[in-house]
Amino acid sequence: MTVTSRNVTIEARAFATPVNDPEIEEVIDLISGEVQRATTLIASHQYGELVEARVAMREAIKKGQPRHICAICGTPVHLVANMRKRFFFRHKTEDGSCPAVTRSALSEEEIRARKYHGLRESEAHKRIKQLIERSLRADPAFDTETILQEKRWNATDDPQMWRKPDVQASSSEGWFAFEAQLWTTFLDVVVSRRMFYRDVGAHVIWVLATFSEDYRRMTTDDLLFSNNSNVFVVDEETARLSEVSK
Numbered sequence: 545m546t547v548t549s550r551n552v553t554i555e556a557r558a559f560a561t562p563v564n565d566p567e568i569e570e571v572i573d574l575i576s577g578e579v580q581r582a583t584t585l586i587a588s589h590q591y592g593e594l595v596e597a598r599v600a601m602r603e604a605i606k607k608g609q610p611r612h613i614c615a616i617c618g619t620p621v622h623l624v625a626n627m628r629k630r631f632f633f634r635h636k637t638e639d640g641s642c643p644a645v646t647r648s649a650l651s652e653e654e655i656r657a658r659k660y661h662g663l664r665e666s667e668a669h670k671r672i673k674q675l676i677e678r679s680l681r682a683d684p685a686f687d688t689e690t691i692l693q694e695k696r697w698n699a700t701d702d703p704q705m706w707r708k709p710d711v712q713a714s715s716s717e718g719w720f721a722f723e724a725q726l727w728t729t730f731l732d733v734v735v736s737r738r739m740f741y742r743d744v745g746a747h748v749i750w751v752l753a754t755f756s757e758d759y760r761r762m763t764t765d766d767l768l769f770s771n772n773s774n775v776f777v778v779d780e781e782t783a784r785l786s787e788v789s790k
């Protein structure tokens with residue numbers, strides 16, 4: 545690295561450096577459906593790669609298909625470098641309304657609710673819903689007309705109380721709500737959904753995109769051990785096998 549008074553030149557293969565205290569601490573990758581720490585994401589790329597990614601990010605935003613959004617407010621973000629070529633994320637439009645910028649104190653719960661909402665908008669989430677629907681359509685036990693995505697369910701006694709299961713379907717065994725668990729699902733979400741579906745007399749099935757016995761997040765264990773140590777996973781292979789074997 546050569547430092548002059550006017551310019552900082554960084555070798556293309558050196559790892560990129562984030563700023564120390566970014567306003568936007570976490571971003572959501574809408575394709576993988578992961579919440580990522582901004583500093584970790586930046587530092588994991590070589591400088592040259594990151595500059596290239598930065599251009600692609602701007603293009604994606606211009607095309608209305610942003611890849612990364614702020615985990616707190618859901619606004620598309622792009623990468624910016626300061627004069628020392630240290631990187632950070634900035635909102636596409638910086639109107640000062642994001643709590644990350646105003647440094648207003650959100651409760652832990654509000655932050656989680658916001659991230660959960662952001663993840664639900666992701667490509668990864670759309671993909672897993674499709675896989676669940678395909679798997680259900682392959683199974684003659686389910687009535688095809690009842691297989692629906694994102695359709696509201698109201699509580700029987702209280703019209704203000706409703707949930708929108710990722711996928712729902714009914715069979716002779718009753719009504720089922722299928723909820724995808726992406727990278728992470730928060731315990732309060734799991735608990736409130738369990739209670740809601742129990743009250744309306746339906747079964748709730750949590751479905752994961754991946755599962756590794758040796759590497760389980762706490763959030764996976766919350767699901768696993770509250771379901772008699774059962775876990776459901778759907779991916780391209782299981783969906784295909786469901787179609788083949790019905």
Ligand SMILES: [Zn+2]
Nearest residue numbers: 614616617642
């Ligand atoms: Zn924000």
